[in-house]
Amino acid sequence: MTSIQRITESDLDEWTVLWRDYIVFYESEVPDEVSRDTFRRIVADEELHGAIARDDDGRATGIVHWLTHPGTWSRADYCYLEDLFVAPTSRGAGAGRALIAHVRDWAAARGLDKVYWLTQEGNATARALYDSVATHTGFTHYEISL
Numbered sequence: 048m049t050s051i052q053r054i055t056e057s058d059l060d061e062w063t064v065l066w067r068d069y070i071v072f073y074e075s076e077v078p079d080e081v082s083r084d085t086f087r088r089i090v091a092d093e094e095l096h097g098a099i100a101r102d103d104d105g106r107a108t109g110i111v112h113w114l115t116h117p118g119t120w121s122r123a124d125y126c127y128l129e130d131l132f133v134a135p136t137s138r139g140a141g142a143g144r145a146l147i148a149h150v151r152d153w154a155a156a157r158g159l160d161k162v163y164w165l166t167q168e169g170n171a172t173a174r175a176l177y178d179s180v181a182t183h184t185g186f187t188h189y190e191i192s193l
């Protein structure tokens with residue numbers, strides 16, 4: 048059974064392992080000082096929010112991070128789920144589904160308009176989960192790096 052809690056200061060070591068593996072999954076790099084600041088902002092629980100999943104033995108198995116922002120199509124804010132990761136050895140046990148449900152419940156409790164997120168088209172594993180809990184909008188993502 049997966050339990051989900053808000054990320055707090057004492058989660059730093061386990062969060063760091065999961066965060067680093069998530070960045071490796073995306074074959075990317077984030078400077079250590081940025082990671083440290085990201086964790087600090089998540090723990091502050093103001094502009095960034097985060098939750099950690101634990102298994103029956105209390106081991107951290109996954110993380111999710113999200114933020115909110117205003118929108119033009121609704122008076123209520125939107126909730127953007129930015130990062131979702133479950134450790135490879137813990138996958139398929141419902142942690143990913145539970146982490147998304149946690150964000151959905153958090154946003155619903157605050158009267159937000161919607162929860163949304165992006166994924167890579169070819170991420171079949173993640174999309175199998177997403178197709179069962181959300182609507183695929185068909186939008187294509189563009190960005191300009193600055």
Ligand SMILES: CC(C)(COP(=O)(O)OP(=O)(O)OC[C@H]1O[C@@H](n2cnc3c(N)ncnc32)[C@H](O)[C@@H]1OP(=O)(O)O)[C@@H](O)C(=O)NCCC(=O)NCCS
Binds near residue numbers: 175
């Ligand atoms: C995507 C991810 C978060 C899913 O986490 P998870 O804990 O394994 O997911 P769950 O156990 O909650 O699985 C929920 C559903 O996803 C699907 N699913 C999960 N793993 C799957 C797999 N290996 N193959 C096919 N479907 C899979 C199933 O439909 C499953 O439903 P079921 O348990 O009723 O059969 C995890 O695979 C992960 O961290 N991947 C690497 C990082 C990533 O892709 N993050 C998302 C970025 S947008």
